[in-house]
Amino acid sequence: xxxxxxxxxxxxxxxxxxVSSGCKEVRSSLEEELAERDxxxxxxxxxxxxxxxxxxxPLMIVYPEGVFYCKVQPExxxxxxxxxxxxxxxxxxxxxxxPTTGENIPSYxxxxxxxxxxxxxxxxxxxxxPEEIKEYIATGxxxxxxxxxTEMTPQxxxxxxxxxxxxxxxxxxxxxxxxxxxxxxxxxxxxxxICNADEGDPGAFMDRSILEGDPHVLIExxxxxxxxxxxxxxxxxxxxxxxxxxxxxxxxxxxAEENGLLGENLFGTDFSFKLRIKEGAGAFxxxxxxxxxxxxxxxxxxxxxxxxxxxEKGLWGKPTNINNVETYANVPAIIKExxxxxKQVGTEGSTGTKVFxxxxxxxxxxxxxxxxxxxxxxxxxxxxGGINEGKExxxxxxxGPSGGCLPEDKLxxxxxxxxxxxxxxxxxxxxxxxxxxxxxxxxxxxxFLDFTQSESCGKCTPCRIGTKQMLDILERITVGEGQxxxxxLLERLAENIKSTSLCGLGQTAxxxxxxxxxxxxxxxxxxxxEQTCPAGACEELLGAxxxxxxxxxxxxxxTEACPVDAIAGEAKEEHLIDEDACIACGxxxxxCPVDAIxx
Amino acid sequence: MACSCGNAxxxxxxxxxxxxxxxxxxDKKAKDLIPVLQETQEEYGYLPQEVLEEIAKSLRVPFSQxxxxxxxYSQFHLEPRGENIIRICMGTACHVRGADKVLDTMKExxxxxxxxxxxxxxxxxxxxxCIGACGLAPVIMVNDNTHGLLTPETTVEVLDQYRG
Amino acid sequence: xxxxxxxxxxxxxxxxxxRVRKASxxxxxxxxxxSCGIDAGxxxxxxxxxxxxxxxDLDVVVTQTACIGExxxxxTVTVDLPNEPKIVYGDVTVxxxxxxxxxHVVEGNIVKDLVVAxxxx
Ligand SMILES: Cc1cc2nc3c(=O)[nH]c(=O)nc-3n(C[C@H](O)[C@H](O)[C@H](O)COP(=O)(O)O)c2cc1C
Ligand code: SF4
Ligand code: SF4
Ligand code: FES
Ligand code: FES
Numbered sequence: 001x002x003x004x005x006x007x008x009x010x011x012x013x014x015x016x017x018x019v020s021s022g023c024k025e026v027r028s029s030l031e032e033e034l035a036e037r038d039x040x041x042x043x044x045x046x047x048x049x050x051x052x053x054x055x056x057x058p059l060m061i062v063y064p065e066g067v068f069y070c071k072v073q074p075e076x077x078x079x080x081x082x083x084x085x086x087x088x089x090x091x092x093x094x095x096x097x098x099p100t101t102g103e104n105i106p107s108y109x110x111x112x113x114x115x116x117x118x119x120x121x122x123x124x125x126x127x128x129x130p131e132e133i134k135e136y137i138a139t140g141x142x143x144x145x146x147x148x149x150t151e152m153t154p155q156x157x158x159x160x161x162x163x164x165x166x167x168x169x170x171x172x173x174x175x176x177x178x179x180x181x182x183x184x185x186x187x188x189x190x191x192x193x194i195c196n197a198d199e200g201d202p203g204a205f206m207d208r209s210i211l212e213g214d215p216h217v218l219i220e221x222x223x224x225x226x227x228x229x230x231x232x233x234x235x236x237x238x239x240x241x242x243x244x245x246x247x248x249x250x251x252x253x254x255x256a257e258e259n260g261l262l263g264e265n266l267f268g269t270d271f272s273f274k275l276r277i278k279e280g281a282g283a284f285x286x287x288x289x290x291x292x293x294x295x296x297x298x299x300x301x302x303x304x305x306x307x308x309x310x311x312e313k314g315l316w317g318k319p320t321n322i323n324n325v326e327t328y329a330n331v332p333a334i335i336k337e338x339x340x341x342x343k344q345v346g347t348e349g350s351t352g353t354k355v356f357x358x359x360x361x362x363x364x365x366x367x368x369x370x371x372x373x374x375x376x377x378x379x380x381x382x383x384x385g386g387i388n389e390g391k392e393x394x395x396x397x398x399x400g401p402s403g404g405c406l407p408e409d410k411l412x413x414x415x416x417x418x419x420x421x422x423x424x425x426x427x428x429x430x431x432x433x434x435x436x437x438x439x440x441x442x443x444x445x446x447x448f449l450d451f452t453q454s455e456s457c458g459k460c461t462p463c464r465i466g467t468k469q470m471l472d473i474l475e476r477i478t479v480g481e482g483q484x485x486x487x488x489l490l491e492r493l494a495e496n497i498k499s500t501s502l503c504g505l506g507q508t509a510x511x512x513x514x515x516x517x518x519x520x521x522x523x524x525x526x527x528x529x530e531q532t533c534p535a536g537a538c539e540e541l542l543g544a545x546x547x548x549x550x551x552x553x554x555x556x557x558x559t560e561a562c563p564v565d566a567i568a569g570e571a572k573e574e575h576l577i578d579e580d581a582c583i584a585c586g587x588x589x590x591x592c593p594v595d596a597i598x599x
Numbered sequence: 600m601a602c603s604c605g606n607a608x609x610x611x612x613x614x615x616x617x618x619x620x621x622x623x624x625x626d627k628k629a630k631d632l633i634p635v636l637q638e639t640q641e642e643y644g645y646l647p648q649e650v651l652e653e654i655a656k657s658l659r660v661p662f663s664q665x666x667x668x669x670x671x672y673s674q675f676h677l678e679p680r681g682e683n684i685i686r687i688c689m690g691t692a693c694h695v696r697g698a699d700k701v702l703d704t705m706k707e708x709x710x711x712x713x714x715x716x717x718x719x720x721x722x723x724x725x726x727x728x729c730i731g732a733c734g735l736a737p738v739i740m741v742n743d744n745t746h747g748l749l750t751p752e753t754t755v756e757v758l759d760q761y762r763g
Numbered sequence: 764x765x766x767x768x769x770x771x772x773x774x775x776x777x778x779x780x781x782r783v784r785k786a787s788x789x790x791x792x793x794x795x796x797x798s799c800g801i802d803a804g805x806x807x808x809x810x811x812x813x814x815x816x817x818x819x820d821l822d823v824v825v826t827q828t829a830c831i832g833e834x835x836x837x838x839t840v841t842v843d844l845p846n847e848p849k850i851v852y853g854d855v856t857v858x859x860x861x862x863x864x865x866x867h868v869v870e871g872n873i874v875k876d877l878v879v880a881x882x883x884x
Contacts, residue, residue, distance in 0.1 A: 005817045007809070007825040009783045016732050020745035042813060044783075054734035055748075064786030064824045087796045088827035127784065137770070138777035146767040202690025202729035240637075240674055241686075241730050243743050260764040268765045281633055281672035284728065298632035299664075300671040357733055359692035365734040397691065431733075433691045447694055451728060457671075 006044040008085060009063040013126060014047035015212050016244050017054025022073070023047075026058050029074035033081040043085060049213020049248070051126030052367035053113055056096065059126075061108065068108035069094040099363065099385060113364045116383050118345065120353045121169075121206075121329040122369045125213030130248050133255040136216040142261055144335035145223045149267045152335075157228040158184060161331065163339035165351035170196055170287075170324025171402065171428050171504070173350070173417035176331075179321060182311035183229040186319035191231035193222055194296075194315065194322040197238040197245070198280050198287035201400030202451070204431035206355035207325035209367055211238065211245035214329070215252035219262070219275065221328030224335060226273045229321045234273065237292050239280040249277060284401075284455035288503050289322045291457070302457045303503035324429070326355055346372035350416035354427070360397075360434035363388045377411040380434060391436040394535075395520070399428030401448050401455075402508030404515025405441060424515040426508075440537035441520040442527055446474040448512035452505060463506030466497040470513060479540040482528030487517065542599060544582035545589065549574045551596035558588035558597065617642040618650055622657050629660045632668055636675060645676040673727075681716045681723035683761045685709075686740040690729030693737040697750075701737050702726060704751040708758055722761075779820070786824045788845055790868060792816065795839040797830035803837035804856075811860045812840065823868060836879045842867050853879035 012018075012027050027045060034040050051059050056070035060080075067090055069080070076094060083089045095104040096111050108114050119125075128135035136142070148157050162177025183191065195218060199207040210218060222234050238246050253275060256262040264272045278296050285291050286301035293315045295301035314320025330352060334342045346352045350372040356379060359365050363385030370379060376396060380386065387393050395405040404425035406413070413419055417427050435444065453467040470493050473486050494510030501507045517524060526534050533541040547558070547567075554572040559565075566582040569575030577588075577597075589597045621638045625631040635654060640646055646669055655662040669675040687702045706712060709722050716723040732738045735747025739757070746757045764770055782789065794800065794809040813825045833839050836853025840863055843849045850873055852863055859877060866872045 005779065005813070005825075006783060007813050007827075011784075016745055017734050017747065020732060020735060020738075020747045042810070054732065057735075063784045064789075064791075064826050066787070086801070086827065087798070087829055089797070089829040128781075134773075134777040135781065137774050138781045140774065142764070142770055143767070143774070146764070146770045150767050199731065200728070202688075202694075203692040203733050204729075205731040205733050208731040241727065241740075245731075266764060267767060267770075279634070279637060280674075281637065282674035282727075283672050295633065296630075298628075298630040298668070300668055302671075357692075359733040359736055360695045365692075365736070367734075400691070431691065433695060435695055439695055444695075447691070455728075 006042060007064075008043045010043060010045050010085075011048050011061040011063070011126070012045065013049070013051045013057055013059040015050025015054065015057075015126075015209065016242075017050060018057035018059060019244070021054075021057040021071075023058035025074045026060070026072050026077065029077040030081070033077045034085070037081060037086065039081070039085060046129045047131075048126045048128060049130045050209040050367065051108075052117075052122065052209070052369075053108075053364070054367075055365045061126075065090075066107050066109075068096060068106065068111070070096050112385060113366065113368070113383055116374075116378060117369050118353055118371050119369045120333050120345075121210060121217075121326050121355055122213070122367065123333075124217065125209055128214065130213055130215055131251045131255075133216060133252070133259060133261075136214070140336065141216055141332075142220055144332035145220050145227070145261075146267050148224055148227055148335055149269050149271055154184060154228045154230060157224060157335065160339050161228070161334060164334045164342040165339075165346075165349075166327065166330055166334060166342070167350060167417060168324055169326035169330070169354065169429070171399075171426070173427055176323060176327055179311065179323070180225060180228050182309065183231075183319050183321040186312050188319040190233075190318045191229055192315045192318055192320040193226045193229065193231045193234040194289075194292070194310075194320060195222055195234070195236040195325055195328055196287060196289065196292060196322055197236055197242075197325045198292060199239060199242075199325075199429065200284040200287040200455075201429045201431050203359050203397075203400060203433045204357045204429040206357055206367055206430060208242050208245050209355075210325050210329050211242065212248050215249045216256065217329045217332055218249075218325055219252060219256055221323075221331040222275060223262070223266070223273050224331050225321055225323065225328065227271055229319070231321065232272055232274065234275045235278050235296055235315075236275065237278045237280060237286075237296060240282060246277060246279060253277070283457075284451075285457045285503070285505055288505060291503070292322070293320065300457075302459050303505070305502060326430075347414070347416045349418050354415075354430055356430045356432045358384045358432050358434070360432075361388055361391065361436040361439070362386070362434040372416045373414045375412050375414055376406065379415075379432065380411070384434065387434065387436050389436075391438065393434070394437050394439055395435045395441065395444075397433040397435065397444065397512070398431070399426040399511070400431050401452050402426060402504065402511055403428045403431075404511050405435070405444060405519065406515070407519040410519075424511070424518055426511070438535055438537060440478070440533050440535040441516045441523045442474065442478055442533075443535075443537055445513045445516045446471065446478055449474055449509070452509040456505060456509075460500070460502045460506055462497045463501040463509065466493050467506070467509050469493055470497075470510065474513070477524065477527045478533075478538045480527065480531040480538075482524075484528070486528060487521070487524055491517065539584060542584040544579040544584055545577055545586070545597050545599050546579075547575050547577055548596045548598065551594050553594055553596075555593060557591045557593065561587045561591040563587060615650070615653060618653055622654075627658055629658055629664075632658055632660060632665065633672075636665075636669065640675060645679050648677075679716070679720065682721050683741055684723050684725065685758075686725050686727045686730065687713075688728070688730050688732075688736070688738045688740070689726040690733065690736075692729070692733035696736040698737040700751050701739060701749050701754050704754045705739075705758070708755060779822075782822055783824060786826075790821075790823045790845060791841075791843040792823060792825050792864065792868065793828050793841040793843060794825070795829075795831055795833065795837055795841070796827035799830055799834040800837045800839065805838040807857050808838045808840060808855055808860060811857045812864065815861055815864045819864070819869070821864075821868065833879060839879070841882075844868070844871075849882040850878055851880040851882065852877040 060069040166176045167173040290304040291301040310320040449471045
């Protein structure tokens with residue numbers, strides 16, 4: 001029977017997160033079960049990109065009901081097919097359970113994590129098959145470029161983007177329409193557009209998710225930019241650590257070419273556009289736009305002085321427009337629905353939505369797209385479900401290695417580009433790493449400095465040497481060798497590096513230190529003056545362990561656990577830890593059956 | 600290293616054959632340096648000195664530039680690497696969720712340090728900053744497979760899958 | 764792609780495949796598929812309903828449901844049109860499926876002699 005419609009679609013998330021949780025096996029098991037019951041003509045199985053809630057993966061959504069199953073395993077498929085697909089009974093045990101009410105929630109729109117979200121850039125992620133251009137077209141895909149090419153002049157496209165208030169999602173928040181205007185105004189017979197998909201900020205994965213879940217929206221956004229600025233060639237620079245994203249993008253490019261959506265004379269006009277993929281080679285600094293272009297040209301990815309800006313002299317010296325993945329992904333909606341509609345969401349200075357990657361010590365980790373102007377508290381508590389294991393919130397890091405840590409009293413701050421800068425952080429790419437009472441803020445600062453220090457390209461002395469000096473001081477502090485004057489020295493070095501570095505990496509590298517000094521200075525002081533780590537995280541600052549003689553049953557387990565033989569004692573007798581030998585590794589604590597060992 | 604016994608010329612030819620094939624796909628310009636290096640490394644597993652010299656000649660760029668590029672990007676390797684590449688994410692999300700413990704466990708299990716390869720050339724251990732699966736932190740990638748929500752115990756289990 | 768019209772035509776065509784995923788306010792034909800229904804032959808009813816809808820290219824969702832308490836009248840087919848009470852037909856046979864779809868779903872006339880219940884939400 002040739003069935004043109006199916007009575008049910010089963011969507012399985014095939015994003016990187018769910019692949020690692022085993023969605024491929026789930027899919028094969030599901031297909032076997034369907035085949036066994038002669039259901040393949042009635043039920044269609046579709047693999048989508050990331051649905052955002054990776055932690056609960058593998059995820060599965062059954063339409064038309066829209067039932068949301070999480071943590072599905074291959075062995076659950078028999079029951080899903082037999083009970084749900086055949087008999088129409090929802091399999092309760094696979095539903096999402098609300099952690100506070102204990103209720104099972106069948107539809108994902110009802111889950112707190114999704115309820116407050118508002119999706120523009122991610123609208124199709126987890127909803128369509130990214131390897132099937134038909135599905136993108138069915139959602140109205142490529143209509144924006146069709147409309148632009150046949151009904152709008154390039155300047156009208158630019159004006160619409162300007163009017164929308166869209167700002168770059170890659171970090172700086174530069175107005176996108178204005179950037180396009182510069183590239184359009186630049187003189188040149190040849191122009192390029194580039195998509196920055198290097199996504200170097202550790203803890204952020206929204207660009208990856210768009211590439212994997214809805215690659216065509218990026219392609220369409222780039223064609224619009226190319227038309228607007230007058231470019232006929234483009235590159236997507238993707239980091240090599242994203243093999244699945246590269247594969248999906250490649251498939252999408254092929255399908256767009258086959259359908260005449262890339263190539264010569266699009267929509268019967270004389271506009272032509274060619275798009276290629278460039279794989280990064282593993283250097284964080286290549287996310288900086290001028291370094292990225294150096295890398296495409298085949299050189300070491302070292303930033304170049306600006307001006308000239310890429311809009312005037314970019315790739316191979318030609319005028320070039322470069323934007324982030326999420327920035328481009330917002331453009332088709334602006335052209336299709338109009339700037340006016342787009343502006344309705346967000347704040348006056350920061351319109352639209354922003355995708356945040358919620359990670360760290362939080363109950364619901366994943367991707368959340370929310371209107372600009374939402375508060376940090378809403379994101380962390382309403383969407384993120386609060387701090388996990390019932391711990392206390394301490395700080396949230398936003399903006400990655402260029403950003404800052406915000407304390408509890410900034411939770412009610414409404415988030416937009418400008419408000420974040422005022423409090424010493426920045427939007428960055430939208431990575432939100434939540435930290436609890438067990439996280440040491442000096443260690444966090446050390447972590448970021450370690451990162452930027454090793455990623456500095458070495459061109460500027462303050463960035464290369466200065467960050468190293470700062471890192472040395474921070475390391476000293478975390479092992480209890482901090483000295484009076486260290487904090488002031490850090491501040492001086494920070495100011496110096498910020499003002500004399502060539503590129504954004506150096507200019508922002510001190511931010512994590514400065515923001516933790518601003519809000520958590522007492523933690524630094526405790527490390528330096530009292531040799532203690534209030535969070536109990538810096539191992540060298542923890543005292544030796546002691547055994548409570550009363551409780552000890554003399555089982556000898558701890559003696560074996562100790563890597564430095566610091567524990568002595570006969571079997572069935574009280575054991576003793578040699579304080580000087582003990583390195584406070586804590587290995588014995590977990591082993592003791594009667595919890596007799598404490599610090 | 601190219602073997603020097605027997606017919607040296609013939610051996611040379613065999614040794615460079617994969618490189619020749621890679622080069623066929625490019626118009627031999629400096630801009631192709633990085634993709635050529637990437638593909639060549641796929642063929643050889645790393646980038647031997649002789650091969651780099653050959654690349655410099657074919658693309659007509661100074662050897663110093665080739666060397667500069669290779670040492671700049673962390674993706675390129677001048678030494679032979681293990682059959683399985685283990686990348687441990689040390690990104691922020693993984694850091695706050697205990698990536699150190701995963702790294703320590705790996706180091707201990709394999710008896711090598713970060714950046715090293717086991718003597719039997721079975722495993723290479725590398726720390727990386729974020730592989731984009733932060734929702735499942737802490738995360739590692741073995742070859743192209745991602746494994747998430749790791750503890751020291753499950754780290755060993757994952758490793759065992761590849762020990763074979 | 765030669766023109767915007769061509770794209771819009773494609774969109775119309777491809778959208779049909781995605782209907783099932785936007786079902787909340789669509790007309791539905793629901794077949795009782797619990798054990799009681801399946802024993803009474805609901806599987807064939809479901810297949811037939813799907814074929815009919817598909818051949819007529821209707822923007823209607825065909826789906827299944829668990830027992831609705833009409834075990835004596837299985838197989839049942841429920842027609843759920845937007846803003847109208849759900850009509851449950853009982854003792855449906857494969858031959859009657861077409862009539863239900865043509866008369867009720869397409870033309871809006873309830874097939875009175877087969878109705879066993881009317882559900883108001
Ligand atoms: C060290 C450094 C790393 C950067 N990494 C990225 C990145 O991974 N992705 C990105 O889109 N922008 C990154 N940027 C910002 C880019 O230089 C550039 O501003 C951005 O791609 C412009 O796009 P937008 O206007 O759409 O935000 C980085 C900047 C610096 C200084
Ligand atoms: S600031 Fe640092 S990363 Fe940027 S160009 Fe200078 S040395 Fe390189
Ligand atoms: S904490 Fe570590 S070093 Fe100290 S006694 Fe226990 S096992 Fe030994
Ligand atoms: S990968 Fe499946 S939800 Fe993110
Ligand atoms: S921080 Fe580890 S995967 Fe992103």
